[in-house]
Amino acid sequence: MKGFKLFYLLIIGVFLAGCAKNEILGIGQQGDYIANFDFPTVKVYAPGKVGITNRSKNANKFLWDFSGAKRITSQGDTINYEPSEKMVPDSAYYELPGEYTVKLITWQDGQQKEISKKIVVEKQQPLIVVPENIGVYLEVVFAAKVFQYPGQTVTYNWDFGSGITSTDANPKVTFTQEGPRLVKLTINDGKETLTTEALVNVQGELARTLYFTDAFTRNIYKIKLTSQTVSSVETLNIATGYNPYGLTVQGNKVYLSSTGLGITFSSGVAATADGILKSFNIDGTGETVISKPVPNAAIIDYRMDPWKNTVDKNGNIWWTTRNYGAFVLNASGSELPYPTNENQFKIRVTATHAGEGVATYFASDIKEVGDEMWISYAGTTGKGIYKFKHDGTYIGKFTTAIQSHAIRSFVVDKINGHIYFATNRADAGRTEGIYRADLDGSNIVAIDNSSSMLIGAGGFSNQGAAGEYTYVMGLDLAVDDNGQGYLYYGYRAFTDISGNANPVALGSSAANSGIKRYKLGSNQPAEFLLKGYAPYGIAIDQIKR
Known part of the structure; x- marks a missing residue:
């Protein structure tokens, strides 16, 4: 009414502006006296609300009668719709389908007019609610939107094809074949029998995807971690350069860090800064160079090439270097300037932190854990994991x-409360291998320290200098909410890749190398997921696609 009063005053103002003071004789209602109202032009389904538009003119009193309707109060209660004298009535709420009459009586002084109109409230036809991401061998739950009469029981008859049927209101279904599937539903709501259908697309098995680099082809590959169907390795045609140690998947992007030729104390061509940071989409498109070092004769050489990387929750890419700790840039950047000075580091273990000299404190892996950045060291002196903000x-x-071990790579299992790590040296009575510790670094248990994991002939590749062997550069986890899953890591056999040359000496093939996996919480030995590739960095897309 506030807006109506303002409009009324504006009319008076316009009238006064156009007349002389003594010419105003009076103001009254103009035009015909009409009683009328409108319903919505769209179909109305029960249960549902119906708004009424008052089209009356020059009436000064109203009385509405909504027979059979209810209204919803401002508190959300549903009550019977009593006769109303509002000029603009509240919306009418109809719980059941049917034909209803709305009546309006209006008055103008001594005159009275009445108008009635009928509204048809239809019954909502059954509608199948199709679940998202239907995949083969993946249990999904169907549902239906059905009108239900008070006191009546709705019966359901579902037909999903291939002999799969159900009489449940919300049936659980597992499809075993991918492709289009016609789903049919017949219901009886106590008044009549109705049918509906929906065409759904059953995708191939939804699964995480493992990405890995290869020393032989210097390319990146991926494989779906399916459990019910057989997956094949696919190439992404992304060139990695030499020694692609770091891979990270974040969102729809994969991030790569390669250190180039020089990985140990180097001179000549191998000492030149030739590493790179790049990103690309999970399907291999959109390759972008984030940054790469520009070599000079002073600091920017193989010691500042990028090794391992991670991307934090703020969208920053962190990477480690051989000698100067960790650096950080915006992960979405392109051709960003690379740090030009060792003092531009973001994280670096110093003598104060280590309690001893840091000349051989070689940063290796880096991970974001909660609100902290964890960085591991794997030099001839540096060991363990350090925490930073x-x-x-x-x-x-x-x-x-855990601080007694040189940690080449690690991954944190937050669900089961473990740290998995790879150590490239024999320390504290433990040989090189894959181990598990509690989140505080205690209670270390061997996962894979068999003879095949020992560095040298008959075992793991001896690439790199003694005491700082490259070893296992990639660990990642695929863990379900219940804590079940696998630990994955790259394996490069001594027969396939070995020595400290630049570039490293490769065998005739990668027949004995590949990706290994260990079933979490079991006593089963690790097994090969695949062979024929010599991986450095690996990373898992945790989204099932």
């Missing part, structure tokens, strides 16, 4: 058994 502030280091 995102701004580079030092938090502390592990003081448990």
Whole structure:
């Protein structure tokens, strides 16, 4: 009414502006006296609300009668719709389908007019609610939107094809074949029998995807981690350069870091800064160079090439270097300037942190864990894992058994409360291999330290210098919410790739190398997922696609 009063005053103002003071004789209603209203032009389905538009003119009193309707109060309660004297009535709520009459009586002084109109409220036809991401061998739940009469029971008869039927309201279905599938539903709502159908697309098995690099082809590959169907390795045609140690999947992007030729103390061509940071879409498109070092004779050489990388929740890519700790840039950047000085590091273990000299404290892996950045060391002296804040502030280091080991790569299992790590040296009574510790670094258990994991002839590749062998550069996990899953890591056999040459010496094939996996929480030995590739970095897309 506030807006109506304002409009009324504006009319008076316009009238006064156009007349002389003594010419105003009076103001009254103009035009015919009409009683009328409108319903919505769209179909109305029960249960549903119907708004009424008052089209009356020059009436000064109204009385509405909504027979059979209810209204919803501002508190959300549903009550019977009593006769209303509002000029603009509340919406009418019809719980059941049928034909209803709305009546309006209006008055103008001594005159009275009445108008009635009928509205048809239809019954909503059954509608199949198709679940998202239907895949083969993946249990999904169907549902239906059905009108239900009070006191009546709705019966359901579903037909999913291939002999799959159900009488449940919300049936659980597992399709075993991919492709289009016609789903039919017949219901009886106590008044009549109705049918409907929907064409759904059953996708191939939804699964995580594992990405990995290969020393032989210097390319990137992927394979779906399916459990019910057989997957094949696919190439992405992304050139990696030499020694592609780091892979990270974040969102719809994969991030690669390659260190180039020089990985140990180097001179000549191998000492030149030739690493790279790049990103690409999970399907291999959109390849972008984030940054790469520009070599000079002072600091920017093989010691500052990117090794391992990770992408944090703020969209920053962090990467480690051989000698100067970790650096950070915007992960969405393109051709960004590479740090030009060792003092531009974001994280670096110093003598204060380590309690000893840091000349051989070689940063290796880096991970974001909660609100902290964890960085591991795997040099001839540096060992263990150190913790920092995102701004580079030092938090502390592990003081448990894990700190006795040079950690080439690691991954954190937050669901089961474990750290899995690869150590490239024999320390504290443990040989090189894959181990598991509790989240505090204690209670270390061997996962794979068999003879095949020992560095040298008959075992793992001896690439790199003694004491700082390259070893296992990639670990990642595929864990379900219940804690079940696998640990995956790259295996490069001594027979396939070996020595400290630049570039590294390759055998005739990668027949004995590949991706290994260990079933979490089991005593089963690790097994090969696939062979024929010599992987460095690996990463898993945790979204099932």
